[in-house]
Amino acid sequence: MKKYFYSILRRYLSLFILDTNSVIEVDPANGELAASMPNGRVFFRNSVEVPTWAKGTKLMTADDVMSAPKDFILISGLVHYERDIQRLLAEVHTFCQSDTRIILTYYSSLWKPFASLASWFNWRSKFSETNWLAHEDVQNLLELENFELVRADQKVLIPFYVPLIGELINRFVAPLPFFRNFCLLNIAVARPKMVFQPAQQPSVTVVVPARNEAGNIDNIVRRMPRMGPNDEIIFIEGNSTDNTWETIQNVAKTYDGEHRIQIAQQDGKGKGDAVRKGFAMARNEILMILDADITVPPEDLPKFYRAITEDKGEFINGSRLVYPMEKRAMRFFNLLGNKFFALAFSFVLSQRYKDTLCGTKVLTKTNYIKLASNRSYFGDFDPFGDFDLIFGAARMGLKIVEVPISYRERVYGDTNISRWRHGAILLAMLLFAARKIKFL
Numbered sequence: 001m002k003k004y005f006y007s008i009l010r011r012y013l014s015l016f017i018l019d020t021n022s023v024i025e026v027d028p029a030n031g032e033l034a035a036s037m038p039n040g041r042v043f044f045r046n047s048v049e050v051p052t053w054a055k056g057t058k059l060m061t062a063d064d065v066m067s068a069p070k071d072f073i074l075i076s077g078l079v080h081y082e083r084d085i086q087r088l089l090a091e092v093h094t095f096c097q098s099d100t101r102i103i104l105t106y107y108s109s110l111w112k113p114f115a116s117l118a119s120w121f122n123w124r125s126k127f128s129e130t131n132w133l134a135h136e137d138v139q140n141l142l143e144l145e146n147f148e149l150v151r152a153d154q155k156v157l158i159p160f161y162v163p164l165i166g167e168l169i170n171r172f173v174a175p176l177p178f179f180r181n182f183c184l185l186n187i188a189v190a191r192p193k194m195v196f197q198p199a200q201q202p203s204v205t206v207v208v209p210a211r212n213e214a215g216n217i218d219n220i221v222r223r224m225p226r227m228g229p230n231d232e233i234i235f236i237e238g239n240s241t242d243n244t245w246e247t248i249q250n251v252a253k254t255y256d257g258e259h260r261i262q263i264a265q266q267d268g269k270g271k272g273d274a275v276r277k278g279f280a281m282a283r284n285e286i287l288m289i290l291d292a293d294i295t296v297p298p299e300d301l302p303k304f305y306r307a308i309t310e311d312k313g314e315f316i317n318g319s320r321l322v323y324p325m326e327k328r329a330m331r332f333f334n335l336l337g338n339k340f341f342a343l344a345f346s347f348v349l350s351q352r353y354k355d356t357l358c359g360t361k362v363l364t365k366t367n368y369i370k371l372a373s374n375r376s377y378f379g380d381f382d383p384f385g386d387f388d389l390i391f392g393a394a395r396m397g398l399k400i401v402e403v404p405i406s407y408r409e410r411v412y413g414d415t416n417i418s419r420w421r422h423g424a425i426l427l428a429m430l431l432f433a434a435r436k437i438k439f440l
Contacts, residue, residue, distance in 0.1 A: 004161040006032035008170060009105070011440055012155055012187060013074075016103065016397055018374060021071040024060060026092060027078050031057060034074050041068075045091070065095045076105045079138070080131050089145035096192040099366075101397045102147060104188040106133060108154075111184045138188055147190040150399050151350040154183035175438050177347070189397045194311070202285045203228030204305060205365075207278030209271045209385075211238045213292035214247040220290070221255050223298040227305040232260035234281055235292075236274040239266070271359075272385030279368055287368055289385070291359035296320070300405045304362045313401025314367060315393040318358035322404035341426060348434045349394040354402055357426075361389055363398070371396060378436060387426075391433050 010033065017023050017037065025034030025042050031053050034040030041058040043065050044050065050059065060068065073092055082088050092102065107115065109132035133141075139149050157174045158166040173179050204227045208220060217235065224233060235252070237245045245265060252261045262281055266274045279287055286308060288301060296318055307316045321338060338357050345356045363371075371392035378391050393400060 002032075004166075005156070005159050006030075008156065009033070009076075009185065010036070012153070012185075013103065015395060015437065015440060016101065016189065017072050017074075022069050023072040023074055024065060024068070024070050024095075025074040025076065026088075028054075028074075029077060033076055070095065070097065070100050072101050072103055074103050074105075076103075077107070079104065079106050079133060082131065085131065085133075085141050086144055089141060089147065093145055093147065093192055096194075098192070098194045100192060101150070102142075102188075102190045102192070104138065104142075104190065106138065106186050106188075107184055108182075108186060109134065110182060135186065138186075142188070142190050146193040148193055148399060150189045150191055150397050151394075152189070153187045153350050154180040154185070155187060156183055156185040159184050171439050191314075191397070191399055201228050202309060203230040203232070204286045204288055204301075205232050205234060205278075205282035205284040206288045206290050206301065207234045207236065207275055207282065208290050208292050209236050209238060209266075209274035209278070210240070210244050210248065210292035211271075211274075212240045212242050212244060214240070214242045214244045216292050216294050217244065217247045217251050218254075219294060220292065220298060221251055221259055221261070223294075224259065225299060225302055227302055228284065228286070230260065230284065232262060232282075232284060234262045234264070234278045236278045237263070237265045238271075238274045239269060270384065272388055275385035276372075279365075279372075282365060285365050286362065287365055288362045289360055295408050296358065296360045296405050297408060300403075301360075303403050303405070304360065307401055307403055308362055308364070314363065314398040315389070315400045316362040317353070317355070317390075317400060317402045318360035318405045319355040319402040320358050320405060320407035321355045341430065344430055345390070348430065348438045349390070349400075350438075351394065351400045352402075353390075353400070356390060357386065358405070359386065360405065361386065363389070363393065367393075367396065367398060378433065384426075387429050387433070391437070394437065 013033070019038045022039045023034050023037055023041070025040065027044055028034060028042050035042055035054070035057045041060050042054060043060040043062075044054070045062075073095060075088070075092065078088070079085050096102070112132050135152060142149055153175075155170070155174055157169050157179065160166070174183050206224065210217065221233065235248045237248055248263050252263050255261060264277060264281065266277050275289055286305065288304060290296065290298060290301065304316045304318070307313055321342070338355055341356050342353050345353045371389065374395070375388065375392065377395065378388070
């Protein structure tokens with residue numbers, strides 16, 4: 001039972017913890033998790049004598065933990081035996097860096113009778129769990145010690161090996177609504193809240209993918225607000241049939257000196273290819289996407305800037321479905337599609353999304369580089385670019401925040417989106433992501 005349970009727990013953790021990530025496990029009960037990971041190490045807070053199984057593992061002292069780089073700190077099952085969980089979390093917070101993630105695993109109180117029975121029959125180690133916490137208790141304790149819950153997942157309906165049936169139920173049934181309420185295992189991912197003041201306000205790179213948008217280019221530059229001290233705009237033109245490229249070249253010359261503008265033509269096709277090219281050219285730390293149709297007003301971008309510089313979130317997504325939108329800004333079936341995909345993505349990614357299809361998205365260059373380096377997990381399958389970022393951010397455990405914007409009617413040109421054909425592509429991407437993220 002123990003061997004099977006830890007094998008599937010390692011599989012779930014591998015969604016977040018990559019072989020290249022540094023991970024420290026606090027007071028582990030055995031060597032099944034961090035001690036078996038390529039860059040995993042263990043730390044015992046108060047033990048006078050190291051457990052027999054831990055001899056020969058990569059042990060750390062408190063000084064080592066303070067100074068070592070750490071992508072993840074793992075606290076697996078420890079909250080069940082800890083006399084003062086708040087003190088534990090307070091101590092762990094002192095070890096954290098701004099980009100460290102805490103992974104906390106704990107068991108559902110519904111399984112308490114079964115745990116006692118399994119211990120009585122010697123099917124598991126005879127530990128005495130003294131604490132059985134509700135999800136709300138865990139979230140409250142995290143908040144008390146300046147952690148912010150990023151996502152929470154429920155896993156495992158059958159914790160022992162049953163050929164074929166157990167794997168199918170744990171992978172495809174356990175994550176579903178209703179059934180997940182009865183799961184044994186809870187996995188919470190949290191980030192530390194850090195209070196710091198940067199030496200200066202960071203600057204922004206706004207990437208504008210543009211295809212057949214000649215009538216909007218000048219407007220974008222004229223209306224672009226100042227946010228950081230050295231902001232830049234990057235126009236990436238993509239296979240236009242009008243004079244968009246010529247207009248971009250003229251605008252770059254006209255506003256030279258007033259704005260920092262870079263321009264390029266994309267090598268491939270699709271918005272995703274254009275965004276990746278623009279991000280590769282970016283010289284600033286904060287990366288923004290602004291669709292060239294200006295249905296999201298450039299004047300709203302400072303809201304995104306404040307959200308990320310004030311650490312409200314690490315991946316800032318626009319939401320067009322909060323404020324009333326202009327009459328012809330979104331067709332009826334597009335609105336229904338947006339609402340459907342918002343619900344579906346919220347379920348798959350275990351973070352709330354109200355509008356996954358808004359083109360305006362913001363993250364730091366540092367996080368984008370990490371995201372791009374692990375893009376192979378999902379593959380280069382997203383022609384839009386939005387979901388490549390969304391899926392990557394979810395896997396990295398980034399805190400996702402949505403900024404409501406006023407969605408405007410297009411004033412020039414026609415949409416480049418085919419709602420039925422692209423809707424089918426979105427559905428295929430959603431199912432693919434569900435397989436890679438939710439149904440592990």
